[in-house]
Amino acid sequence: MGFDTLVVNGIVVTATDTYAADVAITGGKIVAIGEGLPRENTKQVLDAKGRYVLPGGIDVHTHLDMPFGGTTSADDFETGTRAAAFGGTTTLIDFAIQYKGQSLRTAFDTWMQKASPKATTDYAFHCIITDLPDARIGEMNDLVRDGVPSFKLFMAYPGVFMLDDATIFKAMRAASKVGGMICMHAENGGVIDVIVKQALAEGKTAPKYHALTRPTTAEAEATSRAIALAEMAGSPVYIVHLSCNDALEKVREARDRGLPVYAETCPQYLYLSIEDMDAPGFEGAKYVFTPPLREKWHQEKLWTGLKQDHLQVVSTDHCPFCFKEQKELGKDDFTKIPNGGPGIEHRMSLIYSGGVAKGRFSVNRFVELVSTTPARIFGLYPQKGTVAIGSDADLVIFDPKRQHTISVKTHHMRVDYSMFEGITVTGMPDIVLSRGRVIVDGDKFQGKAGAGNFLKRTAYSGV
Numbered sequence: 001m002g003f004d005t006l007v008v009n010g011i012v013v014t015a016t017d018t019y020a021a022d023v024a025i026t027g028g029k030i031v032a033i034g035e036g037l038p039r040e041n042t043k044q045v046l047d048a049k050g051r052y053v054l055p056g057g058i059d060v061h062t063h064l065d066m067p068f069g070g071t072t073s074a075d076d077f078e079t080g081t082r083a084a085a086f087g088g089t090t091t092l093i094d095f096a097i098q099y100k101g102q103s104l105r106t107a108f109d110t111w112m113q114k115a116s117p118k119a120t121t122d123y124a125f126h127c128i129i130t131d132l133p134d135a136r137i138g139e140m141n142d143l144v145r146d147g148v149p150s151f152k153l154f155m156a157y158p159g160v161f162m163l164d165d166a167t168i169f170k171a172m173r174a175a176s177k178v179g180g181m182i183c184m185h186a187e188n189g190g191v192i193d194v195i196v197k198q199a200l201a202e203g204k205t206a207p208k209y210h211a212l213t214r215p216t217t218a219e220a221e222a223t224s225r226a227i228a229l230a231e232m233a234g235s236p237v238y239i240v241h242l243s244c245n246d247a248l249e250k251v252r253e254a255r256d257r258g259l260p261v262y263a264e265t266c267p268q269y270l271y272l273s274i275e276d277m278d279a280p281g282f283e284g285a286k287y288v289f290t291p292p293l294r295e296k297w298h299q300e301k302l303w304t305g306l307k308q309d310h311l312q313v314v315s316t317d318h319c320p321f322c323f324k325e326q327k328e329l330g331k332d333d334f335t336k337i338p339n340g341g342p343g344i345e346h347r348m349s350l351i352y353s354g355g356v357a358k359g360r361f362s363v364n365r366f367v368e369l370v371s372t373t374p375a376r377i378f379g380l381y382p383q384k385g386t387v388a389i390g391s392d393a394d395l396v397i398f399d400p401k402r403q404h405t406i407s408v409k410t411h412h413m414r415v416d417y418s419m420f421e422g423i424t425v426t427g428m429p430d431i432v433l434s435r436g437r438v439i440v441d442g443d444k445f446q447g448k449a450g451a452g453n454f455l456k457r458t459a460y461s462g463v
């Protein structure tokens, strides 16, 4: 009796260990790890010589097939999970949006219908709550039981997504009782709206004003308020897409006090800055997302935050809109540019390259940021997020030396530009497995639509 697949000669990397070993897979699970595992009757042998064997990446912040600003994000669950897989990401947590008047369950069902026939890799959902009368609070409990134990709330976008402090506080209290996690979009939406209206009245309509009307203080204030509300509610809180040092300081202070506060940042905040919005013509629209790009000096602060565990996760906030026809909706008014940028494909390489290859942190810390901690915080560990016996065989054979120049010409996302055009990264996935199946082999995609499973996540129990 042999194994289904053996990955041989590689260096296994987890959040804590780096060692030479073969990895054996049967029935989609890792069944043995060790040196010189027997090859007799094994159906498939993959040679990982000179390369790392990593747990598949987990991107906990994506927006596939999402309606926004009169259009829909350009990647659906097929093209999005495919692009993610090319980059070594084998699990996504996307967002199911509850619109006003709807039940939370309706949001979940709607997004399941979008994902289940199309996803090529495993996926899960957070639920975005936009309307929470007292009568609906019990629905949070039901959703946690159905495997959706995290909820995203907005302190920005008044009239669309924004909730008031009382509602946020109630949601946090309800979540804390049942092991739910609150994910917070932390920006002071009321203040930002005043600044935006003033800019438009002064005829400031170019893309760059999207960034100039959203000060770092608005993010820091909301981050601080979210932490205070969570502290009063006795609940953990997870700050999404943290973009600047001002907000990072708030998270650091809270964690120093021992509060269960977590935060993610995204590659765009580590590699790009507000200067990119000076691109000629309307090109700055390619970088219109929220929170916006900041001054360049914030980048090094965020890298340091990742190294020192003030930031625990790197996600992408992948929300692609094509430059033609979609971003162009805001040609004469930056507030009409759909907010979002494409990034799902290059997260692993950008963070390996800037983090490990540049000597900022270890390869183990890299695995922790892109896979292990996301799995732990969001109830997927140890099924996902590590290389261990019994875990799903979501594996990446990763070449730490291979260089690649990112370009729209070669990427797999269904969008007509790249935010990272021309950036050369060191470290690329060669072979990617999802539950033991090879889905990416070099340039070839071997996965199929609908093969991904919905992951029922467990409730938060501390990290």
Ligand SMILES: [Zn+2]
Pocket (backbone or CB within 6 Å): 061, 063, 317, 319
């Ligand atoms: Zn987002």
